[in-house]
Amino acid sequence: MIEKKPKGEPQGPPKLGDPGEHPLSVLLFSWMRSTLFFRILMALLAALGVFLIAYEIVFLYRGHSGIENLPGFFGVFGFIAFGLAVLSGWPLGKLMRRPEDYYDTTSGEAGDDR
């Protein structure tokens, strides 16, 4: 159900604690709306990543051959694979995205033969 805003009210995203906002949502998720959240989370993830690689080097690396046994392999692979998957969305989207009603037309150009 979409609540319409009364006329005259300023437009834009509703502020924290809007009427109708669930108390559990405020409790669990409101801290994520801070402008610093993004940077803090990124720094925490980077720190966790460094810790995991360090842990791998110190406690788990046994000098086995094979690229998959190198410390940090999974991290580097995950970063590159994720980046590749996402960045592929730019060229592939341009190449393969068509209007919503593409399959409802006979010519291929949406709206041409309606």
Next chain:
Amino acid sequence: MTVDRLIDILATINPGFFVIAAALLAAVAKDVVLRAIALIGGPAIALVVLLYPPVAGIEVSKQTFLGYSLAFYRPDSLSLIFGFGFVLAAALGGIYSLHRRDRMQDAAGLVYAGSAMGAVFAGDMISLVVFAELATITSAVLVFATRTAPAYRAGLRYLAIQMIAGLMLTAGVAMYGVAQGTFLLAELGGLWNGVLVGIFDLSQPGALLILGGIGVKAAFPLVHNWLTDAYPNTTETGGVVMSPYTTTLAVYVLARGFAGLEWLVWIGAIMTVYPVFFAVMENDLKKVLAYSTNNQIGFMVCAVGIGTPLALNGAAAHAVAHMIFKGLLFMAMGAVQMRLGTTKATDLGGLHRTMPYTTIACLIGAASISALPFFAGYSSKAMIMTAAEGGPGLFVIWLMLLFASAGVLEHSGIKIPFFAFFSHDSGKRPQEAPFNMLLAMGLSAVICMSIGMSPHWFYQLMPFRDQALEYLALDLFSPSHIVQQLELLCFAVLAFMVLKWLKLYPAERPGVILDAEWLWRKALPSLGRSLARPASAPGRAISALSNSTVARVVALARNVFATGGVVSRKVPLAATAVWTLAILGLVVAVSLFS
């Protein structure tokens, strides 16, 4: 009659029949209590029967049909784990659907679930095909149940493709069974490590047809678009009910019939990779989930192809875990669809403000499918990854699966919850989902966490139980496994944040993404029209000639018989008498000289 005696009797019946019988009640039940009894009671009875199975590997309730032996019920460790998953999915789907008073969907959903269950417990190929096709027909009803023109068209396409697959499967089974002189699964192949798997011999043409039919149902590459076409066109409950069965049943048949087939390793690996790219571009989050299903089924198909006990355990475990966590994600999207009428990312965002319980459920589903340690996907997929990593000559396959694991995190772990519940604030403030939906989501989330945190009970259900328990004891929660998986996910999330920070993450945009379906939805009709054009000119000429001839005949008849026409014109009485005499004379002359 004691309870034990009753259970003994019930335990000789294929559990799928109880769920199908419940559909009869659901078809007529208007009252919410009766609906609840049908939707939850049917699967509950089936679950009780599953808890007291007859001796594994023994055919129960055998019949003879056209001289061939049929076995309606043959439980073993492979069918029990799949059946257990189907029962859970049916019960959770039933709870989730309680708010929606649609008897057609209730009944179709139960027959669909019961048929899938019946198929995994069937002891012969004929029963298996009959159950599988019943599941196909009833699943199409769930697409039609949306009652919109696009859903109707999608339902017809779904039905057409599934019918082609069904015909291939039926023909293959007939050819294979006749060639072998039996349709009983137990007589088609021997036990391998105590389990009946890999029974079909691909040198027989019938087996190839069976593989083709099952390949369509498993959504192999290029024939996968029935999945991405039908699922987004379901109702908010239809998607949840539809998601667990058809593809999972196909994985079961592949494991039973084609375990260890090398083709499947490559087919499965390709299935895991390409949906990642489509899911990145897709705007409709239910369609993203359909691509995600394709990707996850790929892991299972690949594991079936590897064919070791560890890999087959992984395929079965992931099939069941996937039913639960993918069902959970469909439930979350269903709640959004119900409240806002759309699941398009461009129309959503910020819904956590008013739907916190649904958000939490979605996050647990996302963590599970991403294989975050201590969530369901980790416990199930780890066996597949280990089997691929340790398999000879499987390094490239393992890398493909690893890439797909990062891709899963992108489309199902991040994209689904982020764009629906966080991201930019769409300003929409929908109500939280109804209680029954929240209950189903809560139970699914508990099962996901239970499989992830305390998987001992789950591993005991595996087809190769000893190997599963050994893996659980030595490998699953080993520090190296946990650290490697955390590292993969941590850096993948970091990549997401860096791309967002640099504004390199592609914005969601409306539109359809071209896929293999373009061939039969666009190219083939265009080709047909082009080929028909030369033939249409003579056709038009013949049509014009026949039309003008008919028009002339009609005009002539009107001139003769219409009011004011020749025969109705007023003429003098004498002339009439003369004409009468002339005709009479003509008749007399003809009769005299003939």
